Amino acid sequence: MIVEILKIKALDLMNVAKILHQIFMVMPHYCLSSGLRDMHVVYDTLQLCQRATEMCTNIIEGMPFLPNGTIASTCDIAVCFQFPECCDKQGYFSWTSPGIGQQVLYSCLVGILCFAILFSIEYGIFSTICNAFPRRCKKEHSYTPANMIEDADVCEEKRAVTHNVSTGNICNYNLAMHQLSKKYKEMVVVDGISLGIHRYECFGLLGVNGAGKTTIFKMMTGDVKMTSGDVWVHGWSIRTHPKEVYQLIGYCPQFDALLDDLTCRETLTVFGLLRGVRIGQCKHLAKHLAKEFDFHKHLDKKVKELSGGNKRKLSTALALVGNPLVLFLDEPTAGVDPATKRHLWNVLCKIRDGGKTIVLTSHSMEECEALCTRMAIMVNGTIKCLGSTQHLKSKFSDGYTLTLKVKRFDNEESQQAAIDEIENFIKDSFRETILRERHQELLTFYITDKSRPWSKMFGIMEHARTVFDIEDYALGQCTLEQVFLTFARQQREK
Numbered sequence: 001m002i003v004e005i006l007k008i009k010a011l012d013l014m015n016v017a018k019i020l021h022q023i024f025m026v027m028p029h030y031c032l033s034s035g036l037r038d039m040h041v042v043y044d045t046l047q048l049c050q051r052a053t054e055m056c057t058n059i060i061e062g063m064p065f066l067p068n069g070t071i072a073s074t075c076d077i078a079v080c081f082q083f084p085e086c087c088d089k090q091g092y093f094s095w096t097s098p099g100i101g102q103q104v105l106y107s108c109l110v111g112i113l114c115f116a117i118l119f120s121i122e123y124g125i126f127s128t129i130c131n132a133f134p135r136r137c138k139k140e141h142s143y144t145p146a147n148m149i150e151d152a153d154v155c156e157e158k159r160a161v162t163h164n165v166s167t168g169n170i171c172n173y174n175l176a177m178h179q180l181s182k183k184y185k186e187m188v189v190v191d192g193i194s195l196g197i198h199r200y201e202c203f204g205l206l207g208v209n210g211a212g213k214t215t216i217f218k219m220m221t222g223d224v225k226m227t228s229g230d231v232w233v234h235g236w237s238i239r240t241h242p243k244e245v246y247q248l249i250g251y252c253p254q255f256d257a258l259l260d261d262l263t264c265r266e267t268l269t270v271f272g273l274l275r276g277v278r279i280g281q282c283k284h285l286a287k288h289l290a291k292e293f294d295f296h297k298h299l300d301k302k303v304k305e306l307s308g309g310n311k312r313k314l315s316t317a318l319a320l321v322g323n324p325l326v327l328f329l330d331e332p333t334a335g336v337d338p339a340t341k342r343h344l345w346n347v348l349c350k351i352r353d354g355g356k357t358i359v360l361t362s363h364s365m366e367e368c369e370a371l372c373t374r375m376a377i378m379v380n381g382t383i384k385c386l387g388s389t390q391h392l393k394s395k396f397s398d399g400y401t402l403t404l405k406v407k408r409f410d411n412e413e414s415q416q417a418a419i420d421e422i423e424n425f426i427k428d429s430f431r432e433t434i435l436r437e438r439h440q441e442l443l444t445f446y447i448t449d450k451s452r453p454w455s456k457m458f459g460i461m462e463h464a465r466t467v468f469d470i471e472d473y474a475l476g477q478c479t480l481e482q483v484f485l486t487f488a489r490q491q492r493e494k
């Protein structure tokens, strides 16, 4: 009884093992190892059968009553009787175990399937299918941006881009983004951005650390997948025609993506070849770009021997290889000395005026003022304001800034009393004044009343200097940095 139960159990287990074997066969590692094991079993079986047949032949060869012709068949029968596995005469590639026919078939099928998936991803076949059924796909991807009160310029830009998308006039822009969003798990880092950028434009993306600027660049260069929305370069959609888009863009990443052991000349040549520049022209291109970006003295130095600033110059130059139409520059002048920075600005202005579109991020307001025809300030993945430097200054900081330094006292109480006295005086003397910032003895006031002439305001301040404990002061128009700081505070509040 127990033996019977054990037999049934063993049979069940064998069936389970067979099913598992079939399932695991889709895994190449399992397929390979089971194939090797089976080949070894077939080899051993064949060896055993051959040796048994040879032994049998030696034994019965001397028997007189057996005719010569029947020795072979007699041995076959004897060996088959003794070792049943010798009866089948299986080859290595037979379909049933221990042949490896199944493993070979599974490996081929899995290989073909994986290649097909790889090609589909590479050539965007899945996204093309997805775009063909927008409603179904949107269930997975669509993301509605948090509806907050938006600035009128941002709304107008959105409306213009949406109109051009719906009327098929997206070619009006060199670069257009529509409802571009990115979510990392539950965190929204880019929140429904719509922008249209033309030729001859240098567009600045400003924002505090973590506002989502680099993520926008990464989506446009295909580094990360967008959650929803689309990007068009010269009318080509990045979702449906990524290859065409990549041919039209140049990218200088935030952190230099260079090969340490190549020289600058070799790096420029390799990138030139990758971008389809003829080998003969690469030599000239390397020299030209090195001269333009002022690192020709280091052209034959290895990348690892370059200073940080020169690496930045090389990275920016690489973005220009292949003559792209749109340039994405992520903090191109970070770590570059002021003189070279100005040289780079001139180069970038020349490129912009040559008909290209530049999108850059920078934490230098000076740089944005020098280069950008338009800019946007980003907060928490959304655009808070948009326009030219002067437009932003007049819209968000229409007034004057007064910065003053109070004399230093050893006594804390006297210091506070002097500050209070000066603050009261300023608030009484200038109408509509706000104390915007205070860092120790440095006070910054924002004066919105523009009715007083400069002469009168300076007169008040010169008088105050003689009466109060003021060490120094500066009075001027509001700067872009102040506009930026107004929005930067919102990021911290969120």
Ligand SMILES: Nc1ncnc2c1ncn2[C@@H]1O[C@H](COP(=O)(O)OP(=O)(O)OP(=O)(O)O)[C@@H](O)[C@H]1O
Pocket: 184, 189, 207, 208, 209, 210, 211, 212, 213, 214, 215, 216, 254
């Ligand atoms: N792979 C990732 N996984 C999860 N979160 C990410 C990932 N990459 C970026 N983030 C988050 O997305 C947000 C935006 O990052 P991003 O690098 O775009 O900011 P940024 O505006 O370029 O900042 P910075 O000025 O410092 O370069 C950040 O909060 C960051 O932590």
